[in-house]
Amino acid sequence: MSGGIDNGMTTVTLRVHRFTPRQERERDRARGGSPFAKKSSPFGGGAARRRPRGKQWVQEYTLPASPQDTVLDCLLAIKRGVDPTLAFRYSCGHGMCGSDAVAINGTPTLLCTATVKDWARRPGAAATADDEGFRRTGDAAEAGSPAPEAEGPEPDGAQDAVGADGSLGVIELSALPGFPVQRDLIADIDPMLDQIRKLKPYLQADGVLATTAEGKVDVFEYLQRPEQLARYEMLSNCIACGVCEGSCPVFAGGDAFIGPAALITASRFINDSRDTATEARLDAIDTADGIAACQSVRACSRECPRGIDVGEEIWQLIAQVKER
Numbered sequence: 001m002s003g004g005i006d007n008g009m010t011t012v013t014l015r016v017h018r019f020t021p022r023q024e025r026e027r028d029r030a031r032g033g034s035p036f037a038k039k040s041s042p043f044g045g046g047a048a049r050r051r052p053r054g055k056q057w058v059q060e061y062t063l064p065a066s067p068q069d070t071v072l073d074c075l076l077a078i079k080r081g082v083d084p085t086l087a088f089r090y091s092c093g094h095g096m097c098g099s100d101a102v103a104i105n106g107t108p109t110l111l112c113t114a115t116v117k118d119w120a121r122r123p124g125a126a127a128t129a130d131d132e133g134f135r136r137t138g139d140a141a142e143a144g145s146p147a148p149e150a151e152g153p154e155p156d157g158a159q160d161a162v163g164a165d166g167s168l169g170v171i172e173l174s175a176l177p178g179f180p181v182q183r184d185l186i187a188d189i190d191p192m193l194d195q196i197r198k199l200k201p202y203l204q205a206d207g208v209l210a211t212t213a214e215g216k217v218d219v220f221e222y223l224q225r226p227e228q229l230a231r232y233e234m235l236s237n238c239i240a241c242g243v244c245e246g247s248c249p250v251f252a253g254g255d256a257f258i259g260p261a262a263l264i265t266a267s268r269f270i271n272d273s274r275d276t277a278t279e280a281r282l283d284a285i286d287t288a289d290g291i292a293a294c295q296s297v298r299a300c301s302r303e304c305p306r307g308i309d310v311g312e313e314i315w316q317l318i319a320q321v322k323e324r
């Protein structure tokens with residue numbers, strides 16, 4: 001970002017759904033250390049999915065920006081020069097870590113790969129149609145913020161429009177839907193990570209280790225043919241960003257569904273010829289909150305930043321479980 005509003009540079013307005021959690025009450029704190037403290041729900045999820053309480057409001061920031069700037073660039077400019085209290089999460093800055101998933105104009109996506117030209121919406125412009133008819137889960141998360149209007153990137157050409165005042169438009173931001181909000185644009189993704197952990201996201205292979213005649217540990221090398229690698233290589237690119245979960249109306253409903261990201265993790269190992277726990281993995285997802293909960297809405301496939309066709313992969317898992 002360079003220049004300023006006065007020297008003719010264009011601007012963008014970020015409309016941010018903010019949230020500050022209420023301070024834990026003294027009474028609750030005291031109870032936390034007690035053996036009689038209330039435990040989380042016996043049905044799982046419990047504390048992790050509990051709706052946090054606090055102050056919610058919408059705040060607008062207008063700042064100089066170029067069409068090529070990312071939304072993350074804009075937030076960093078605000079954080080560094082305008083409002084240090086604004087909270088958001090990021091790490092790599094180029095689509096590799098998955099830590100910065102939020103809802104932009106109601107659509108789950110990554111801050112660091114979303115550009116102003118793709119997402120700024122000119123005031124008064126007609127909403128872009130969802131050509132596949134999906135209902136976007138544009139809920140401003142479980143904190144209960146009003147849901148912004150769900151809307152994808154502007155179609156080609158629309159992004160070139162600059163208002164007479166130099167404005168590129170408005171971008172609406174809220175925390176990733178389907179997860180409790182921790183603060184502002186930071187969602188608590190622990191529920192997703194817990195579900196992924198449950199499905200043992202690591203290679204389980206018999207006979208990898210052996211002891212040599214000298215008593216030393218020997219590790220065998222596993223060779224795979226290119227076609228065996230091709231069966232799971234794409235799936236191993238999942239960065240657990242939660243975009244597919246934030247898009248899934250079933251996952252947003254609570255603990256009833258283990259979630260598409262966890263199923264992608266399972267699929268990655270089920271399709272790996274080296275893994276010897278396939279049956280146990282299929283058993284683990286053949287549950288009421290596993291593949292049986294998927295309604296095949298396929299909203300999960302639409303915004304995956306790693307290009308994984310999540311809905312299709314889940315469909316393949318369903319077929320594998322049913323064919324056993």
Ligand code: SF4
Nearest residue numbers: 238239241242244304
């Ligand atoms: S499947 Fe795609 S959208 Fe879902 S968590 Fe992995 S990278 Fe993110």
Ligand code: FES
Nearest residue numbers: 093095097098112
């Ligand atoms: S900051 Fe790492 S994916 Fe966006």
